[in-house]
Amino acid sequence: MTAKSGLSRRGLLGLAGAGVVGAGAGFAIDRFVVPADATGSAPSTIYPFHGEHQAGVTTAAQDRLHFAAYDVSDISRAELVSLLKDWSAAAARMTAGRPVGDGAIDGQKDAPPDDTGEALDLPPAGLTITFGFGPSLFDHRFGLEDKRPAALIDLPHFPGDALIDELVGGDLCIQACSDDPQVAFHAIRTLSRIAFGRASIRWSQLGFGRTSSTTRAQVTPRNLFGFKDGTANVKAEDTARVTDHVWVPRGDSAAWMTGGSYLVSRKIRMTIETWDRTALREQERVIGRSKGEGAPLSGGSEFTEPDFAKLGHGAVAIDAGAHVRLSHPKQNDGALLLRRGYNFVDGNDDLGRLNAGLFFIAFQRDPRTQFVPIQLRLAKNDQMNEYIRHVGSGIFAVPPGAAVGGYVGQTLFG
Numbered sequence: 001m002t003a004k005s006g007l008s009r010r011g012l013l014g015l016a017g018a019g020v021v022g023a024g025a026g027f028a029i030d031r032f033v034v035p036a037d038a039t040g041s042a043p044s045t046i047y048p049f050h051g052e053h054q055a056g057v058t059t060a061a062q063d064r065l066h067f068a069a070y071d072v073s074d075i076s077r078a079e080l081v082s083l084l085k086d087w088s089a090a091a092a093r094m095t096a097g098r099p100v101g102d103g104a105i106d107g108q109k110d111a112p113p114d115d116t117g118e119a120l121d122l123p124p125a126g127l128t129i130t131f132g133f134g135p136s137l138f139d140h141r142f143g144l145e146d147k148r149p150a151a152l153i154d155l156p157h158f159p160g161d162a163l164i165d166e167l168v169g170g171d172l173c174i175q176a177c178s179d180d181p182q183v184a185f186h187a188i189r190t191l192s193r194i195a196f197g198r199a200s201i202r203w204s205q206l207g208f209g210r211t212s213s214t215t216r217a218q219v220t221p222r223n224l225f226g227f228k229d230g231t232a233n234v235k236a237e238d239t240a241r242v243t244d245h246v247w248v249p250r251g252d253s254a255a256w257m258t259g260g261s262y263l264v265s266r267k268i269r270m271t272i273e274t275w276d277r278t279a280l281r282e283q284e285r286v287i288g289r290s291k292g293e294g295a296p297l298s299g300g301s302e303f304t305e306p307d308f309a310k311l312g313h314g315a316v317a318i319d320a321g322a323h324v325r326l327s328h329p330k331q332n333d334g335a336l337l338l339r340r341g342y343n344f345v346d347g348n349d350d351l352g353r354l355n356a357g358l359f360f361i362a363f364q365r366d367p368r369t370q371f372v373p374i375q376l377r378l379a380k381n382d383q384m385n386e387y388i389r390h391v392g393s394g395i396f397a398v399p400p401g402a403a404v405g406g407y408v409g410q411t412l413f414g
Contacts, residue, residue, distance in 0.1 A: 044123030045179075049092040051401040052259055053247065054408065056130035057338065057363050058236040060215045062177040065207030065342040066184040067265065067359065068192065069134070069170025069394055070199040077142045081413050083198045087131065087174075087191055088407035094187050097124035100194075116193065118186050125180035129187055131408045132173040132263050132396030147412060149254040151262055151366045152397045158379040160389065167267055167392030170202045175263070175361070177340075181208070203392065205267060207342025207359045214340060220294060220302065224270055224343050224356055225387075227287050228294035231302055232328070234338040245336040245370070246363050253366075256411035259400030261363045264371045267344075267392030270357035275387045286383045288322030296324060321383040327374060335370045337362040357388065367395060 047055045072080060090100045101107065101114025138148035157163075176187035185206075192201055211223045212230025216237050223229040234241050243249075248257045275283070280291060288306070289296055296306035298317040308325055310317045318325050329336055340363065345356040364370040379385070402408045 045126040056128035061210040068204040070172040072171040091129040127178040130175040137171040209343040211341040212339040265394040266360040288324030
């Protein structure tokens, strides 16, 4: 197909305001699914880009991830706004299964094509594209010092952190999730190309095999330790919990963040080889759940509420340092997170060990009362720390969704 757009060489300036399939009602339509014909190997679902909230938060977690953090170049505030408009317009087209600009084959023959083309003939595969703003964006460069929300903190150094500078921070982030890895890759590749001269990738991460469920229709997946992960995760159907723990309410933070959320990412390297030589009984003691059913060691089935007072063989059934106990809301003043993590394998290290683990992603209303106290408790006492180390980290304000004709971040800059 051909979609004339008035594309500039620096950005997709003519795409701002381009609509998406089924999203003509703007904020009246939040998140719904539009079936699309599948022309490739992956099942096809469309999640409209526009809405009250950004897609990719409570959306049913897809199987693949490409996450990227960006540093903004030496540009003006107006150029930054232009980038966000171009990104939003391109994201609206890609999530609808449409090519960017004139596409990969219908543009001028003597100029680079607007779309890189690797997603040609592929369905949208449930693509969602979610944008976030890091703490470092709120400085003198763009006159945003007084716009930084109090909840967008600089994360503290947690005990045991082994952070690598090159895997930390970023002015902006993009989370692209899809059920087709090539579709997710195409999104990040395309948005990075659009950003040329205005922002560049600081670090990025590919992920596979979601490590949590965000809807009740999804079965609980397993992480690379072989255990079910995210049994007690916040689900989209739990509307009261989502309202209380995920979305920023009016008056709770900076006004421009109303309807948004806060994303915390942590790249967690797993010492796979050590874990694989650990007895099953010890593995279950460390986690606090059975490896098969995923039931708490206090008894029952996967979704049975853990009984932390129950005794077994003269001691509490769920160990004091078990991951399940330390991360449970009962131990953290009721704090909950909506997790959207993914497994990763980045080849081998120089000792021949798997460079693999969990790319943790969590959305929340306020990291100060949710992620930070939970992680502090885990970092100090979790028996799993013997088998993991945190090597990457990021925190980002995820603004509310964009109306048709608008752009993500408009509440901040508009």
